[in-house]
Amino acid sequence: MALILDHVTYEYGSGTELLVRALDDVSLVIPDGQFIGLIGHTGSGKSTLVQHLNALLVPTSGNIYYNGEDIHDKDFSRKRLRSKVGLVFQYPEHQLFETDVFTDVCFGPKNLGLDRKETELRAFQALKQVGLPDECFYQSPFDLSGGQKRRAAIAGVLAMKPEVLILDEPTAGLDPKGRDEILGLVSSIRKESGMTVILVSHSMDDVAEYVDRIIVMSRGGIRFDDEPKKVFAHKEELEEMGLSVPQVTDVMYALREAGWAVGTEAITIEEAKQEILKC
Numbered sequence: 525m526a527l528i529l530d531h532v533t534y535e536y537g538s539g540t541e542l543l544v545r546a547l548d549d550v551s552l553v554i555p556d557g558q559f560i561g562l563i564g565h566t567g568s569g570k571s572t573l574v575q576h577l578n579a580l581l582v583p584t585s586g587n588i589y590y591n592g593e594d595i596h597d598k599d600f601s602r603k604r605l606r607s608k609v610g611l612v613f614q615y616p617e618h619q620l621f622e623t624d625v626f627t628d629v630c631f632g633p634k635n636l637g638l639d640r641k642e643t644e645l646r647a648f649q650a651l652k653q654v655g656l657p658d659e660c661f662y663q664s665p666f667d668l669s670g671g672q673k674r675r676a677a678i679a680g681v682l683a684m685k686p687e688v689l690i691l692d693e694p695t696a697g698l699d700p701k702g703r704d705e706i707l708g709l710v711s712s713i714r715k716e717s718g719m720t721v722i723l724v725s726h727s728m729d730d731v732a733e734y735v736d737r738i739i740v741m742s743r744g745g746i747r748f749d750d751e752p753k754k755v756f757a758h759k760e761e762l763e764e765m766g767l768s769v770p771q772v773t774d775v776m777y778a779l780r781e782a783g784w785a786v787g788t789e790a791i792t793i794e795e796a797k798q799e800i801l802k803c
Contacts, residue, residue, distance in 0.1 A: 526688060526720055527554040527577060527609070532586035534572055534744075546572040547583070548744035554722070556687070559714055561731030561752070562724045564741035565766040570724050571614075573741065574690045577722075578609040607636055610681035614693040614724075616673040620665035625656070625676050628665055632684040650683040651676075654709060671702040675709070682713070688720040689713075695730065703727075707734055732756065732770040732791040740767070756791050772796045 534547040546569050554560065554577075564570050575581045576588060579595050579602050588595050595605055613619050622628035629647040638646070651661060654675040660668060665676050674694055681689065691710065695703040707723075711734050714721045725731055731738055731752065738755040740748040742765045748755045756762070756769045759777070768774070769791070776788045776796055785803055790796040 526556045526591060528552070528589040529554075529573075529576070530587045530589070532576060532583045532588060534576065534581060535584045538584060545744050547576070549586070550744070550746060552739070552746065552749075554688075554720060556720055557718050558720055559711075559734060559736045560720075560722045561735035561738045562722055562741065563726070563728070563731060563738060563767065564747075568741040568765075569744040570741055571692055572744075574611060574692060574722060574724060577688070577690060578606045578611055580611070603636075607632070607684045608686055609688040609690065610684055610686035611690045612674075612677050612681050612692065612694060614696055616677035617666070619677050619680065620673060623664060624662045625665050625668070625679075626651070626661045628676065629680045629683050632680055636684065646683040646685070647679070650679040653682055653713060654679045670697055671705060674698075674706055678709075686719065688722065690722045690724070692724045693726065694723070695725070695727065703730070710734075728756070728768055728770045729772075732773075740765070752791055753789055757789070 529550055529552040532547055532550045533545065536544045536546055550573065562570050562574065572581065576583060582596060590605060590609065593600055595602070620628055622631060626647055629650055630643050633643040633646045656672060656675045656679065660672060665673060668676060694710070695706050698706065707730055710721060710723070713719070723731065723735060735752060738748065738750065738752050739746060740755060740762070747765065748758060756773055759769050759773070762769060772793055773788065773791055776786055776790050776799065779786050780788055786799050790799050
C-alpha cells in the first residue's frame with residue numbers, strides 16, 4: 525500500500541482566535557494503481573489534504589506513511605518522496621518558471637542528481653508523453669495556451685517518474701475540448717504506467733467518467749468514500765453539501781419523475797443511453 529493517512533488533523537492559526545481545522549481526523553488508505561477522484565466544495569479541505577501527501581504541509585497531529593515509512597521521521601528523505609509523489613498545482617504558472625519549456629521540464633530530473641543525458645532524455649520523453657508539439661519545446665512556458673501550460677506542468681512531474689500523480693483541478697479554466705483532452709491524456713498515462721492518480725475536481729461529470737473511487741470531503745472530513753455509482757446514489761446528501769451528481773444522472777431523475785421507467789444509477793452518457801434504450 526503506497527499511502528496511508530492515520531488520524532491526520534491540520535489546523536491553521538493554532539492557538540489563536542482565528543483557528544481553522546482544515547483537516548479533522550482524516551484516515552485513508554490509497555493503494556497502488558488506483559484512479560481516485562477527490563471532490564468537495566471550496567474550503568472542504570481537498571487541496572490541504574493533497575499537500576500533505578508529499579510533505580508540503582506537516583500535520584498538526586496524526587501520521588502519514590509512504591510504503592510503510594513515516595514521511596515525517598527525521599531520517600526520511602522528503603526529496604525522494606517528492607520524486608515519487610508528484611503534485612501538479614491548479615495553476616500551472618505556479619510551477620513553470622524557466623526561460624523555455626524544455627529547460628523547465630529538465631529541472632526535476634536535474635534536481636535528482638541525474639546526469640545531463642538522462643535528464644534531457646526524461647524531459648524529451650515526458651513532453652512526448654503529454655503530446656506537446658515539438659515547436660513548443662523551446663518557447664517560454666508563458667507563451668503557451670492554457671491547455672499547453674497544463675501539459676508542460678504535467679510533463680515536469682512525469683519526468684521525475686512518480687509512482688503517484690496528484691492533479692489539483694487540472695481542467696480549471698479550460699473549454700470542454702481542452703478539458704476532455706487533458707483528462708483523456710491523464711487516463712491514458714495511468715493505463716500505460718499503472719501509477720496511482722488522484723484527481724481533485726469540482727466537476728462531477730469528470731470524475732464519473734474516469735475514476736475508480738470517489739472520496740467526498742466536507743468541513744475537513746471524509747463524508748463518502750466508495751465507487752462512483754454508490755457515492756452518486758447519495759444525491760440529496762451531496763446537494764446539502766453544495767455538490768451535485770453528474771448532469772446525466774439529473775436527466776435520469778427528471779425522466780423518472782416524468783413517468784419513464786428508467787433507473788437513476790447511470791453516471792455516464794453511455795450508461796444513460798443503454799438505460800433509455802431498455803424502455
